[in-house]
Amino acid sequence: MNDISTPPVLWTAEELADAASGKVTRDFSVTGVSIDTRSLKPGDLFVALRDSRDGHEFVADALAKGAAAALVDHRLPGWPEDAPLLEVAESLAGLTMLGAAARARSTARFIGVTGSVGKTTTKEMLRHGLSAIGPTHASAASYNNQWGVPLTLARTPRDAAYAVIEMGMNHRHEIAPLSQLAEPEVAVITTIAPSHIGHLGSLEAIAEEKGDILAGLLPGGTAVFPRDSAFYDRLAERCRAQGAKVVGFGEHPESDARLLEYEGHAEGGAAKIELHGAQFELRLAAPGRHMALNALAALAAGVAAGADPGRFAASLGFFGAGAGRGQRLQIAVPGGTALLIDDSYNGQPTAMRAGLAVLGLQDAKRRIAVLGDMRELGDFGPALHAELAADAAQSADLVFCCGPLMKNLFDALPPEKRAVHLPNSAALAPAVKAVLAPGDAILVKGSLGSRMAVIVNALKEPAA
Numbered sequence: 260m261n262d263i264s265t266p267p268v269l270w271t272a273e274e275l276a277d278a279a280s281g282k283v284t285r286d287f288s289v290t291g292v293s294i295d296t297r298s299l300k301p302g303d304l305f306v307a308l309r310d311s312r313d314g315h316e317f318v319a320d321a322l323a324k325g326a327a328a329a330l331v332d333h334r335l336p337g338w339p340e341d342a343p344l345l346e347v348a349e350s351l352a353g354l355t356m357l358g359a360a361a362r363a364r365s366t367a368r369f370i371g372v373t374g375s376v377g378k379t380t381t382k383e384m385l386r387h388g389l390s391a392i393g394p395t396h397a398s399a400a401s402y403n404n405q406w407g408v409p410l411t412l413a414r415t416p417r418d419a420a421y422a423v424i425e426m427g428m429n430h431r432h433e434i435a436p437l438s439q440l441a442e443p444e445v446a447v448i449t450t451i452a453p454s455h456i457g458h459l460g461s462l463e464a465i466a467e468e469k470g471d472i473l474a475g476l477l478p479g480g481t482a483v484f485p486r487d488s489a490f491y492d493r494l495a496e497r498c499r500a501q502g503a504k505v506v507g508f509g510e511h512p513e514s515d516a517r518l519l520e521y522e523g524h525a526e527g528g529a530a531k532i533e534l535h536g537a538q539f540e541l542r543l544a545a546p547g548r549h550m551a552l553n554a555l556a557a558l559a560a561g562v563a564a565g566a567d568p569g570r571f572a573a574s575l576g577f578f579g580a581g582a583g584r585g586q587r588l589q590i591a592v593p594g595g596t597a598l599l600i601d602d603s604y605n606g607q608p609t610a611m612r613a614g615l616a617v618l619g620l621q622d623a624k625r626r627i628a629v630l631g632d633m634r635e636l637g638d639f640g641p642a643l644h645a646e647l648a649a650d651a652a653q654s655a656d657l658v659f660c661c662g663p664l665m666k667n668l669f670d671a672l673p674p675e676k677r678a679v680h681l682p683n684s685a686a687l688a689p690a691v692k693a694v695l696a697p698g699d700a701i702l703v704k705g706s707l708g709s710r711m712a713v714i715v716n717a718l719k720e721p722a723a
């Protein structure tokens with residue numbers, strides 16, 4: 260029987276002080292690590308980071324909410340004299356040291372996941388498949404940056420057998436330090452596509468940056484890389500140069516993990532795949548060929564970390580798309596219901612195409628695309644938006660757009676497909692809601708910064 264009353268100790272005060280080269284004000288132990296008082300759980304170590312606001316301002320609040328201690332780099336007036344503190348030189352550096360110490364003490368098999376799109380999906384597929392064979396730890400949400408990766412590592416339970424770490428980047432030279440911290444034994448690149456190209460400048464630079472996940476790969480480790488990418492050969496060469504194994508996944512005939520056949524339907528798909536010469540059937544509860552490719556990457560990585568391929572493949576049949584990532588919801592519209600595909604979390608050109616393809620598969624009276632700006636594309640932005648017009652026109656009967664960049668797509672659409680273009684999602688929400696009828700399928704998609712969730716939430720509200 261599991262004892263659910265007391266979670267196991269994650270760190271003692273002494274271990275924390277050692278790990279972060281800090282000083283503790285008194286003895287304590289923590290059962291988790293948090294950086295946000297809104298989601299903090301009693302027993303957590305609250306880490307006071309500096310972001311738009313200084314986390315130190317929330318320390319008193321965190322302690323009042325039951326934090327077992329706080330990691331800080333300075334004191335503010337008003338804190339209790341005997342507050343349980345871990346005092347370090349600088350809090351982000353302290354958290355990073357905790358992450359490194361957690362990695363060093365863990366006996367889990369670590370898998371790192373990066374890529375332009377599909378990181379969280381692949382990470383969650385790995386969590387799903389590996390949990391069936393051993394205690395599995397994985398990044399929360401998309402915690403993949405310079406604080407997300409150390410935080411995830413610092414949270415690694417002592418008994419974890421597998422740990423799946425998402426790693427992301429916005430600029431060049433961000434992946435290498437994250438990978439060196441996580442020291443994965445399996446490194447996955449899901450996709451190489453023009454996300455954040457505004458910062459990186461070229462697809463080639465993006466491929467190099469993703470390839471930097473090799474910087475922390477343990478000796479003798481395995482890289483799972485997209486075989487269909489034009490940059491595959493170069494990346495594979497980098498693997499060989501450092502003595503790493505490489506598993507290419509994709510549709511290319513020379514893929515080690517190969518998608519042989521894919522048949523998509525509105526709510527999922529069926530694939531025939533071949534992994535290292537053995538064939539498997541994959542059933543997927545999430546629609547889209549891109550999901551089959553993510554599943555293939557997850558399977559290849561899981562198997563490289565010791566999973567049984569048949570069992571792992573079978574478990575993916577129960578993996579559904581998450582909130583904001585293609586989740587399907589029936590919503591009430593005047594006179595009946597309609598299907599809402601909530602893909603509001605992310606929008607980059609590759610993801611947009613994937614999302615539109617899923618909309619195109621829906622057996623609906625009308626297929627409606629509601630699209631917001633794809634951000635961080637720099638000078639490439641206008642053209643990358645306009646280039647989506649053909650996909651949008653093919654998959655949708657009606658296209659709603661918002662944001663200055665989406666004007667490029669809107670103007671490139673055939674006139675009969677144009678619904679309306681408005682400045683932002685708040686303005687667009689009522690316009691979309693007003694036209695919905697029973698039997699419609701609606702895809703809502705755009706960069707997180709385009710706040711397309713505003714539209715999803717408006718559509719979920721019962722019709723007035």
Ligand SMILES: Nc1ncnc2c1ncn2[C@@H]1O[C@H](COP(=O)(O)OP(=O)(O)OP(=O)(O)O)[C@@H](O)[C@H]1O
Pocket residue numbers: 374375376377378379380381401403427449450549550552553583584585602604605606609610611613614
């Ligand atoms: N392999 C893929 N190819 C193309 N598009 C994909 C692929 N996987 C996911 N997507 C699209 O990208 C969206 C985001 O997926 P996911 O959250 O897994 O990506 P991510 O890389 O974690 O993104 P972020 O950088 O925001 O953390 C999905 O909703 C889907 O539309």
Ligand SMILES: [Mg+2]
Pocket residue numbers: 378379380400401403425
């Ligand atoms: Mg993510």
